[in-house]
Structure formats: structure tokens, C-alpha cells
Amino acid sequence: MRNVTIxxxxxxTSAVSKEQYPESCRKEIVFIGRSNVGKSSLINSLARVHNLARVSGQPGKTQTINFYELGAKIDGVEDRQTFHLVDLPGYGYAKTGKENRRTWSKFIEEYLLTxxxxxxxxxxxxxxxxxxxSDVEQFRxxxxxGLPVLVVATKADKIGKTTRDKHLAAIRRALGVPEIDILPxxxxxxxxxxxxxxxxANVLLE
Incomplete structure (x- = not known):
């Protein structure tokens, strides 16, 4: 495993249409998940910057595509790698009006497909x-x-290590991919x- 330092x-920037995407072209790592799955906390943990992504107690708060720029020093590689981390609005939150949900899914799909x-x-x-x-639907x-997906199982500290394998197996079963690697x-x-x-790091160096 490589040693990577952010x-x-x-x-x-935040965007709801193509015209608002960042001008600089950088490789993008995208994060998506249900409202309240711990997406902002994971982004802050990954970047080691407190409050880079706003953690909200109110599900469905992120309503735009948020772009962050990260720099990474990878052991054995001379040049620093710069990439975009892209935070998509949470899906599956019932209190969001149908009209809003349609608008959101339209600009999210446009981004993912283009x-x-x-x-x-x-x-x-x-x-x-x-x-x-909604998780299974989004995954499928x-x-x-044709988008490569890495499934990350959040809040791993909330369950005992002995029951972890059982929970990961349940996720694999629900997604219908028994051999998929899931990262707790x-x-x-x-x-x-x-x-x-x-x-x-591996995709940045490809």
C-alpha cells in the first residue's frame, strides 16, 4: 500500500449545471450516498480538514454538486498530484419535495453522464x-x-468487529454482487x- 499525504x-465551487463546473480539468473522485450516511464527515476525515464539507444535522442539506481541490504527495512520486473531490447531494430523503427531487436527479445525472x-x-x-x-437503485x-463504483461502508466504529462480516455480507447480498470488495x-x-x-493514488498515477 502506498503512503499518501494530503x-x-x-x-x-458549487454547481447545478455544466456552466458552473470548475474551469480547471482535474481527475475527479465522486462521493454519493443517502442523506445522513456520513458523507461530509468522511470527506473531512479524508482531507484532514475540519469543516471542509459542512456536517449538517438536517438530512438532505447538500443541494448542489460541491467541488473540492485536494493535493496529494505520494511516496516515490516526485510531483504532487492535484485532483477534485466531488460531493453529490444525498439521495432518498423523503421530506424533499418531488419537484426538488426531479430537479436534483436531473443535474446529478447530467454530471455523472457527461x-x-x-x-x-x-x-x-x-x-x-x-x-x-434507493441504495440498490443508485448502485445499479x-x-x-458503465461508471466504476467503490462501495464504502460508513460508521464502521458503530458495530463490533465480530458482526462486521455479517453486515458486509448483507450489503453484498442486497446489491446482488457477492464478490464485490467493500471498504469499511x-x-x-x-x-x-x-x-x-x-x-x-492508483487512479491518479494511471
Missing amino acids: TQAKYI SQEIQFVTQLIDIRHEPMA WLVDH YSSVKNEGRSELLDVI
């Missing part, structure tokens, strides 16, 4: 619960449209951080 992390820079989509699923219909949509992650303990950075 050297800088900053917010760039961006040339996406390296992979990190789909976050809460390790404590079986994936919900990504796979059907705890934003509280930064567990899974090195492994996720290693995956990112």
Missing part, C-alpha cells in the same frame, strides 16, 4: 443497516451506465482512510 484541501474526468464513484452505505431500495444505475470506514477513527487514499 497536502492541501480547499472548496472550489463529465470526462470521473475516475470512480464512491458510494457510501451505512454498515449498520441493510441497503435500502451507476453500473448500468470510520470517520471517527479514520479507519479505512489509508486504504481509500491508496485507491485514489
Whole structure:
């Protein structure tokens, strides 16, 4: 596993249409998940910047595509690698009006289907619960449209290590892919951080 150090992390812009995407073309690592799955906490943990992504107690708060620029120093590589981390609005939150949901899914789909820079989509699923219909639907949509997906099981510190395998097996079963690798992650303990950075480093160096 490579040693990866995040050297800088900053917010760039928020977008709801193509015209608002950042002008600089950089490789993009995308994060998507249900509202309240711990996406902002994971982004802050990964970047090691407190409040880079706003953690909200109110689900469905992120309503735009948020772009962050991160710099990474990878052991054995002379040049620092700069990439975009892209935070997509949470899906599956019931209180969001139908009209809003339609608008959101339209600009999210436009981004996912047209961006040339996406390296992979990190789909976050809460390790404590079986994936919900919206998780499975989102996963299948990504796979059907040829987007590489890395499933990350968040809140790994909330369950005992002995029951972890059982919970991961339940996620695999629900997604219908028994052999899929799932990365357990705890934003509280930064567990899974090195492994996720290693995956990112590999695509940055391709």
C-alpha cells in the first residue's frame, strides 16, 4: 500500500449545471450516498480538514454538486498530484419535495453522464443497516451506465468487529454482487482512510 499525504484541501465551487463546473480539468473522485450516511464527515476525515464539507444535522442539506481541490504527495512520486473531490447531494430523503427531487436527479445525472474526468464513484452505505431500495437503485444505475463504483461502508466504529462480516455480507447480498470488495470506514477513527487514499493514488498515477 502506498503512503499518501494530503497536502492541501480547499472548496472550489458549487454547481447545478455544466456552466458552473470548475474551469480547471482535474481527475475527479465522486462521493454519493443517502442523506445522513456520513458523507461530509468522511470527506473531512479524508482531507484532514475540519469543516471542509459542512456536517449538517438536517438530512438532505447538500443541494448542489460541491467541488473540492485536494493535493496529494505520494511516496516515490516526485510531483504532487492535484485532483477534485466531488460531493453529490444525498439521495432518498423523503421530506424533499418531488419537484426538488426531479430537479436534483436531473443535474446529478447530467454530471455523472457527461463529465470526462470521473475516475470512480464512491458510494457510501451505512454498515449498520441493510441497503435500502434507493441504495440498490443508485448502485445499479451507476453500473448500468458503465461508471466504476467503490462501495464504502460508513460508521464502521458503530458495530463490533465480530458482526462486521455479517453486515458486509448483507450489503453484498442486497446489491446482488457477492464478490464485490467493500471498504469499511470510520470517520471517527479514520479507519479505512489509508486504504481509500491508496485507491485514489492508483487512479491518479494511471
